[in-house]
Structure formats: structure tokens, C-alpha cells
Amino acid sequence: MWGPNKYEWALMQFATAQAGIILVSVNPAYQARELEFVIRKVGCKALVFPTQFKTQKYYDILKQACPELEKSSPGGIKSKRLPDLSIVIMVDSKLPGTFHMSEVMQAGDSSHIKQLRALQQTLSCNEPINIQFTSGTTGSPKGATLSHRNIVNNANLIGLRLGISEQDYRVGLPAPLYHCLGSVGGCMVTALHGSSTIFSSPSFEGKAALEAVSREKCSFLHGTPTMFIDMLSQPDFDSYDLSSLRGGIIAGSPVPPEIMKMIMTKMHMPELVVAYGTTENSPVTFMGFPNDSFARRTETVGCIFPHTEAKIEDSATGESVPLNTPGELQIRGYCVMLGYWDDPAKTSEVVSDDRWYKTGDLASLDEHGYCKIIGRCKDMIIRGGENIYPAEIEQFLHTHPKVEEVQVVGVKDSRMGEEICACIRVRVGQKCTEEDIKAFCKGKISHFKIPRYVVFVNQYPLTVSGKIQKYKLREQMEKHLEL
Structure with a gap:
């Protein structure tokens, strides 16, 4: 599809x-x-x-x-x-x-x-039903393969935690269906819990989302932080009647506390909850409760789902770490994908023999099962809820005849969460402009993967062993671009 x-x-x-x-x-x-x-x-x-x-x-x-x-x-x-x-x-x-x-x-x-x-x-409930492509760190996308059991159970648990009842007969869905948040968190949840999904527009538009909520009297609204920021900043925001709303899911990237406060009050969503997950986990593994404290809503990504195990591991030793200590988050349970389609090698990199899925996220867990996400083990960029892997864009930009070397990093952005910055070393004796690079990308890679910023550099920050330090490069770029 x-x-x-x-x-x-x-x-x-x-x-x-x-x-x-x-x-x-x-x-x-x-x-x-x-x-x-x-x-x-x-x-x-x-x-x-x-x-x-x-x-x-x-x-x-x-x-x-x-x-x-x-x-x-x-x-x-x-x-x-x-x-x-x-x-x-x-x-x-x-x-x-x-x-x-x-x-x-x-x-x-x-x-x-x-x-x-x-x-x-x-048919068996363990057979595959859906393949969702996640962009691969090695440049080519991987097909996370989910079963009936994965998706139906996850949708059931999402609806139960949200507290959707048959009285809440409409859920606004501005999020895309090709992502798990839309297909599982939207259509599947409403089908299981006797509600209806309202598609506000073919792709996200803040104005259309507000119109749909006020016209259709939605009780819930799901989206990424970028989508909610966009809705709040509509010039005619105050003219929409959002009084039917009571909650919804915000997911896809970290939520700044001031944004959370604005959505809960200005959009009438006191029961707004944060959800965290990965496509490979069907997708949700942690989610807030509608009555959580404001601190929990803003400092954590919610509480572990039923029928789901989570542990935090020290990547160096492979040992579990104590509570409230950072390490790599791993998940086990019904929600772990069947695997990456036709890619046993990539699957075994992330799913252990005893079925623990390595998320690649740095996180900590508290004694109540709430999780804090600290960062990402690798350098994935999350732009408006869209996962973007620098390696894929780097490989593509390397095909430009004037490019000697390229490093892609995410830099902070108040609307999108992160934007893409390409740091390029040009071949000796060549001249190249930001426009050249952007024009080269157009029509060849998806629009959301085209770098917002192109910076030409002579060198990159290196470790003693000559590896590029992406976090330092990111800091340098944010300073250079005055972000």
C-alpha cells in the first residue's frame, strides 16, 4: 500500500x-x-x-x-x-x-x-500480517515483519490504557497510516474498542486536523510533538471548538514540558499521554496513564505495558544495571517482531537467542516501571516523528561528483525536534553551493531526507583512533548555525 x-x-x-x-x-x-x-x-x-x-x-x-x-x-x-x-x-x-x-x-x-x-x-495468529519499513543504518531499509498476534494485542493494550470506551466514538488521526502510530494506534485500536477513526487529511495539515476535531467532535487525538506544535500555531486556533477532546497519544520524539502544558490546557486534553515504542515492537511498549502527574508525563515516556518485559543493560558487559541507571533498553514479549523480512543477519543483530529486542536507545527504569529515554546509542535523527538514518543520506550524497566526504548530523529545531545538517568536504579544486546539493537530492531521495542545512567544512572532529565524533560535530554545527 x-x-x-x-x-x-x-x-x-x-x-x-x-x-x-x-x-x-x-x-x-x-x-x-x-x-x-x-x-x-x-x-x-x-x-x-x-x-x-x-x-x-x-x-x-x-x-x-x-x-x-x-x-x-x-x-x-x-x-x-x-x-x-x-x-x-x-x-x-x-x-x-x-x-x-x-x-x-x-x-x-x-x-x-x-x-x-x-x-x-x-490461518494462524503467528503468521505475518504487516511489513513496515524502517530505514537502515547501513543505508537500505529493513522490513520489520509483524504478526496478527503482535498488532492485535498491542492495539488492545493501547486502547485499554487510554481508556477508550464506546462513548468516545471518534478518534482524530492526523498521523500517517504507513507508520505504526497510525495503522496500529489509530485504525486497529478503534476497531477493537468500538470507536471510529477520523482521517483529517491525506497528509498532515494543522488546520485540517483542528477542523476535523471540531466538526466531528473527537474525544481523542493522536500525533507527534511537531503536529501538535503546528496545530497550536495556527493563526485562527482560537476559533475552533475543541471542547469534545479529553486525551490522546503524543509519540515519535521527546516532548518539551511547555508544549505538553499548552496541549493539555489550550487543546482541552488533560488525559494526554506519552507513548514510546519501536516499529519492531508493534509498536508501543511504554505509555503513560491518563491520570499521571505532570512530572511523570514530561520526564518519562510512561509505564511498561502489561505482558511486556523490559531491562536495561550495560552494552559493554552485557549485565543488567541497577534501577535509575542508564544503559541500553531491551524488550521481550508478545510484541517483538517476527524479524526483518529476508534478513536473518540483521535480525540476529537486534533480537537475541532468548528473544530480547535491543532498542538501541539509552534509557533508565525506575521501581514503578516508568522509563526515561536519555538519547540514542547510534545517531539516528528524528525529524517530526520521522526516523532518519544519517548513513543513508551520506551514502547518497557521496554519489555527487564534487563531494569528497560527508557527515550528516541532526541539529535541534524548535518545530521539527531535529533537522538534518549535511557537513561536506568538497573535492580539491571544486566549487559547490548549498543549492547544488539540494537540487541534486530533489526527486532522488524522499523530501524529508533532504538536508535543511548544508555546511562546507575542511575537517571533522576526530577521536584518537581517527573516528569521527558525531556528537562534537553536532555541537559545532549548532553553534555555527546559531541554533
Whole structure:
């Protein structure tokens, strides 16, 4: 499923699960190179997308990886570069080589229902249902594979902790469905707890989110800190009636206390809770309670979920550390993914033989099961809730003819949490500008991976052994950019 939030997204989410088909969530901003990688990696047989969203013309992007599309009969695609792909379904139009969604809907008859019932007898809750791509530190995305058991149980526990009842019949969801927060924390939670999900817009828009809450009388609203900051800063914010709200989930990156206070008071969300998780954990493992103290809401990412184990380990010794001591957070339980699709080596790097998942996050636990996230063991950038791995952008920028060396770091940003800064050493005798670099990225990597800042440097801070010290580089850049 490749595209922004739409009714058909939810339809495919539940239809595929019923038929035991694995749904692959593809970021709607992906360009041809990224799309080709994920389709080949998981051996996708069918692809569903809309005609266009903003500047993304989906059919044209697919054609770059699958030139055979235009001359194919619907359902009969035979592509050299995408050997597994045979079916393309378009949500809102019909172009050569594709089915229209309505044709697919009308093609079902009573014999298919019989077939489906027979098939359902053979399904197991431990089978894969969803592959979510997380961008890899080595540059290529990894397909976290989740089962029915992973997702259904996680959604059930999220709803129970939020306290959704059938009276809270609407939940606003401005967050994207291709992320776990949207697909599990949104659609799946409301389906299990007798509520409805309101999609405010195809991709996030602060104004549309506020309009949806006031028009549809939502009780809950889920989003990232960046989304909430955006809503609060709408010029006509005071004209929206948000009195129906009582709570929701804020997740994806750390929440500054003053932002938390503003959301709780100005948006009528006294029961707002922070959630923490990783795609590999289906996703939520820690979440606040609606009646937690303000200190707990702002200093921790909440309390451990039921049926979930957490431990903090000293990465050097592999020993567990005492309470309130930092180390690497590890998780075990029903929520740990089946693995990265077709990547046993990468899976065994993060999931131990006794099924502990290494989050790569530095954290501490207290005696009540509340967790503080201190930082990240590696240097992932979280921009507006979107995980970005510097290595992927570095590898791409290395293909620019004038670039000798490049290091990408996250620098602080009041709206996005972090922004991408590329620190570039140019080849001897070459001249290069910030505009050159940004133009080079356009249309080749997703828009959210294009560096906001490009700084040209002569050297990088190094350790004694010659390794680049990213944290020092980050400090230098924040100072240089006066952030």
C-alpha cells in the first residue's frame, strides 16, 4: 500500500488481514529507487496507490522501475526489474496496465466468500500480517515483519490504557497510516474498542486536523510533538471548538514540558499521554496513564505495558544495571517482531537467542516501571516523528561528483525536534553551493531526507583512533548555525 491517508488504506489493512495476505506499508514520499528496493526485497505481488498526491505522480514513479507497465494487461504485468509484481490497483483512476479499485470490489462473488472461509480455517495468529519499513543504518531499509498476534494485542493494550470506551466514538488521526502510530494506534485500536477513526487529511495539515476535531467532535487525538506544535500555531486556533477532546497519544520524539502544558490546557486534553515504542515492537511498549502527574508525563515516556518485559543493560558487559541507571533498553514479549523480512543477519543483530529486542536507545527504569529515554546509542535523527538514518543520506550524497566526504548530523529545531545538517568536504579544486546539493537530492531521495542545512567544512572532529565524533560535530554545527 503506497500513498497518503485514505479510506482505501484502512480497507486494504483489514481486507488483507482477513485473507492472510501480508500488507507492506510503503512511505508515500518514496521515489523510484526506494520503491524498487522495497518491492524487490519483499517480493510484492500487488501494489495499490492513488493517481497523484501533491507532486508525487505514483504511476509515473512506478514506470521508472517498471517500464513494462504501460503495455501490460491489468493483472498480467511481467517486469524485468520487479519480477514478482503482477497486479497494480489504482484507487481513483484507471491507467494502462492497472485495475481500478472499484473493478476489484465488484469482481468478488459468493464463490470467493466460500474460498475465504476455507482459507481462514488455515490461518494462524503467528503468521505475518504487516511489513513496515524502517530505514537502515547501513543505508537500505529493513522490513520489520509483524504478526496478527503482535498488532492485535498491542492495539488492545493501547486502547485499554487510554481508556477508550464506546462513548468516545471518534478518534482524530492526523498521523500517517504507513507508520505504526497510525495503522496500529489509530485504525486497529478503534476497531477493537468500538470507536471510529477520523482521517483529517491525506497528509498532515494543522488546520485540517483542528477542523476535523471540531466538526466531528473527537474525544481523542493522536500525533507527534511537531503536529501538535503546528496545530497550536495556527493563526485562527482560537476559533475552533475543541471542547469534545479529553486525551490522546503524543509519540515519535521527546516532548518539551511547555508544549505538553499548552496541549493539555489550550487543546482541552488533560488525559494526554506519552507513548514510546519501536516499529519492531508493534509498536508501543511504554505509555503513560491518563491520570499521571505532570512530572511523570514530561520526564518519562510512561509505564511498561502489561505482558511486556523490559531491562536495561550495560552494552559493554552485557549485565543488567541497577534501577535509575542508564544503559541500553531491551524488550521481550508478545510484541517483538517476527524479524526483518529476508534478513536473518540483521535480525540476529537486534533480537537475541532468548528473544530480547535491543532498542538501541539509552534509557533508565525506575521501581514503578516508568522509563526515561536519555538519547540514542547510534545517531539516528528524528525529524517530526520521522526516523532518519544519517548513513543513508551520506551514502547518497557521496554519489555527487564534487563531494569528497560527508557527515550528516541532526541539529535541534524548535518545530521539527531535529533537522538534518549535511557537513561536506568538497573535492580539491571544486566549487559547490548549498543549492547544488539540494537540487541534486530533489526527486532522488524522499523530501524529508533532504538536508535543511548544508555546511562546507575542511575537517571533522576526530577521536584518537581517527573516528569521527558525531556528537562534537553536532555541537559545532549548532553553534555555527546559531541554533
